[in-house]
Amino acid sequence: MPSNNTPPLQIDQVHKTYRQGNSTVHALDGVNLTVQPGEFVAIMGASGSGKSTLLHAMAGLIQVDAGQVSIAGQDLSKLNDAALTKFRRKNLGIVFQAYNLIPALTAEENIRLPANETADLDDRVEHLLERLEMNERRSHRPMALSGGEQQRIAIARALVCDPAILLADEPTGSLDSATGTSICRLLRNLVDEERRSIVVVTHEPHVAMWADRVVVMKDGTDLTEFKTDGIRDPQTVASRYQQSLGAEAVH
Ligand SMILES: Nc1ncnc2c1ncn2[C@@H]1O[C@H](COP(=O)(O)OP(=O)(O)OP(=O)(O)O)[C@@H](O)[C@H]1O
Ligand SMILES: [Mg+2]
Structure with a gap:
């Protein structure tokens, strides 16, 4: 975890346009956002409002047309492809609605996947398995895990490199409401107890x-x-x- 007070995420005037045939879609049209260390931010908005595009821009998964995305003080546009891949692995944890675990690997192997074999890796994996209450399921393959358990493993995998920020796009979208709540409570606890910084995209209040x-x-x-x-x-x-939406003309 970053120990200083550099914002884990800073977005300034970010623009992203997609061309579809003759028309252009301004998926991001001048977005600003700063997330402070230990802050939990939710992004809400109607379908098509640009939430996922913004999350992908934060994660360095797409290039923006204008503006700046900085993670832990690093402007992502200043990194070449190889450096960006390395930087993302170390500094960004990403969780999606579809858990995206590797089916052939056990829960524990999935968690270890992004990490280099360093001296403290075993300790970190043990801590995460304990923290996410997945110790007894560590040898199971994803198919033998419930949706909520798979998402816990995906969260552990996203945290194994101790990222500056955890980004999640509809992380509870495939879960029943009780399981979704347990995932939300877990994210809240990670902020309160470990001062993690989290951004969640969601439709749901x-x-x-x-x-x-x-x-x-x-x-x-x-x-x-x-x-x-x-x-x-x-x-x-x-x-x-x-x-908030009513303050504008809703179409
Ligand atoms: N790869 C792409 N190519 C073309 N247009 C795209 C692409 N990705 C997103 N868009 C368009 O950009 C706009 C914003 O899409 P985005 O996926 O960010 O919305 P969203 O808020 O995440 O919606 P949802 O709640 O449905 O997930 C939409 O009009 C979408 O059609
Ligand atoms: Mg989306």
């Missing part, structure tokens, strides 16, 4: 309510944001979200 702050996107821009104040009430988050 009962996921966003676990964050410290909710950023609302619309048409590729960060429309507004609000603090959750730790209330953890989905209705409050839903109505604040609707209010």
Whole structure:
């Protein structure tokens, strides 16, 4: 974990355009966002508002057309492909809705996959298996794990290199609500107990309510944001979200 106070994530005026035939889509149209160390941010917005594109830009998975994405103070555009791959592995943890585990590997092998064999790797893997309550399932292959267990392993894999930030795109989207809540509680605990920094993209107020702050996107821009104040009430988050959109003409 970064011990200093450099923001784990800083995004300045990021633009990304996709061309489809004759038309262009401004998937990101001047987005700004700073995430502080130990902060949990949720990004909400309608389908097509640019949430996943933003997450991919944060993760260095796509190149932006203009603006700057910095992770732990490093401007991603300054890195060549090889350096970016290395940097991403060390500094970015990414979790998707589809857990993307390697079917032929055990849970523990999946966790170890991104890490170099360093002296402290065994300790870190033990800590993560313990922390995510997956110790007894460590030898299982993904097919023998429930969805929630697979997502825990995906989170452990994302954390094994001790990244500056953990990015998650709809991490509970494939889970029933009780399992989704247990994943959200786990993410919250990682922030509260280990001062991890987390960004979660979600449609769902009962996921966003676990964050410290909710950023609302619309048409590729960060429309507004609000603090959750730790209330953890989905209705409050839903109505604040609707209010944010209502302030603009909703189409
Ligand atoms: N690779 C691509 N090529 C062309 N257009 C794209 C591409 N990726 C995204 N877009 C377009 O950019 C816009 C934003 O898409 P994005 O996937 O970021 O939305 P989203 O907010 O994540 O939506 P959802 O909630 O449905 O996941 C959409 O209009 C989408 O069609
Ligand atoms: Mg998306």
